[in-house]
Amino acid sequence: QVQLVESGGGLVQAGGSLRLSCAASGRTFSTDVVAWFRQSPGKERDFVAGIKWGSGSTLYADSVKGRFTISRDNAKTTVYLQMNSLKPEDTAVYYCAARYQFLVLRESEYQYWGQGTQVTVSE
16 A cells, blocks of 8 residues: 655745655565646536656646646655645645556546645645
8 A cells, every 4th residue: 555645835925935755665676656636616526737757757738837837756755746836726735646657637547545735725
């Protein structure tokens, strides 16, 4: 099993920044990819960004390109999501997820999930 714990959410004004962390533990060698998803009330959970542990290859949703940066610290088995120029529409619960092998966008393809952290961006 792999355990994922998110932290770093909170309330920020539009234009501000936050950094989310996802700490992985357990059988982390069984995963190759970590991704961030987000879900707003009444909406589906959407892919935000993903990264491969080994190569560091990344993928971003169009809505966050140029504003968000995903990175990893292999030694700490932690993945970060730096969020800049935040907008009210970024308000959501942000989830960390992990899977084996390929970096994909579909949430159903991810086997391991964290509990989520709330991000609220005010006007």
